[in-house]
Amino acid sequence: MEKSEFVYVTYIRTTPEKLWQALTDVKFMKQYWFGVQCHCDWKAGSSWKLVYDDGRVADIGEVVEVDPPRRLVIKWRNEWKPELKAEGHSRCTFDLEPWTGAVKLTVTHVIDRAQSKFIEAVSGGWPKVLSNLKSLLESGTVALTEMYKSNDARTQGGQAAGS
Amino acid sequence: MCGVMDAVFKALADESRRKLLDQLHKSNGQTLGELCEHLDMTRQAVTKHLLLLEAANLVAVVWRGREKLHYLNPVPLQEIYGRWVEKYERHRLRALGDLKKGLEQNQPNQKKG
Numbered sequence: 001m002e003k004s005e006f007v008y009v010t011y012i013r014t015t016p017e018k019l020w021q022a023l024t025d026v027k028f029m030k031q032y033w034f035g036v037q038c039h040c041d042w043k044a045g046s047s048w049k050l051v052y053d054d055g056r057v058a059d060i061g062e063v064v065e066v067d068p069p070r071r072l073v074i075k076w077r078n079e080w081k082p083e084l085k086a087e088g089h090s091r092c093t094f095d096l097e098p099w100t101g102a103v104k105l106t107v108t109h110v111i112d113r114a115q116s117k118f119i120e121a122v123s124g125g126w127p128k129v130l131s132n133l134k135s136l137l138e139s140g141t142v143a144l145t146e147m148y149k150s151n152d153a154r155t156q157g158g159q160a161a162g163s
Numbered sequence: 164m165c166g167v168m169d170a171v172f173k174a175l176a177d178e179s180r181r182k183l184l185d186q187l188h189k190s191n192g193q194t195l196g197e198l199c200e201h202l203d204m205t206r207q208a209v210t211k212h213l214l215l216l217e218a219a220n221l222v223a224v225v226w227r228g229r230e231k232l233h234y235l236n237p238v239p240l241q242e243i244y245g246r247w248v249e250k251y252e253r254h255r256l257r258a259l260g261d262l263k264k265g266l267e268q269n270q271p272n273q274k275k276g
């Protein structure tokens with residue numbers, strides 16, 4: 001089947017438990033996710049949502065798999081850009097593996113269509129979000145406070161992970 | 164994590180390895196065989212370069228059955244950007260902001276004078 005896929009890997013000096021908490025504590029998430037609020041209770045089958053400060057919904061989806069502190073899978077669809085929404089659901093997997101004094105975090109984002117605009121859009125944001133997450137866990141501060149250089153982050157196409 | 168950044172710069176300091184990254188940027192998730200098709204290098208040379216890129220975390224490897232797929236991992240590049248580009252740009256932008264503020268604040272005085 002045709003698909004578009006990105007794989008991101010970062011090694012973070014922390015424990016799988018702390019990283020898991022950082023990935024699922026919605027208050028903590030907001031710090032490295034450029035102020036976007038996540039709504040989710042992290043149970044398989046539960047709804048999942050990313051919401052901008054002004055209340056607009058960026059992305060919606062569903063928790064597919066929760067296996068703390070190893071694996072989290074989210075069914076994910078963009079909600080506010082019609083052409084991205086039209087592409088339907090993507091699948092985002094977080095894999096955590098202990099790695100000599102650190103944790104290897106692999107984020108795989110895939111959609112079942114070739115040349116996906118959605119995957120292209122999130123590919124700009126994931127490195128920033130993950131780099132921020134790494135800085136926050138290792139040094140207590142985020143590296144970036146804005147996703148884009150200009151103020152009109154949203155006109156560039158999207159949600160937290162950067163679509 | 165000084166050693167990590169050293170590995171990234173070392174990995175980038177080679178034209179063949181930069182070409183490999185470009186190749187993955189064009190089409191992500193390629194096997195060794197697919198990567199070799201587009202490059203004028205022996206399979207052994209490509210393997211060696213890929214190992215260095217993997218060690219620098221610029222290439223992420225995913226096994227699909229017996230296939231080893233290579234993905235461009237831009238996270239270390241983001242860290243370089245954050246440290247060597249964004250940080251300095253921010254200062255320049257702040258300097259411009261201060262200049263603008265200063266000029267705008269001076270305007271009424273100039274009119275008075």
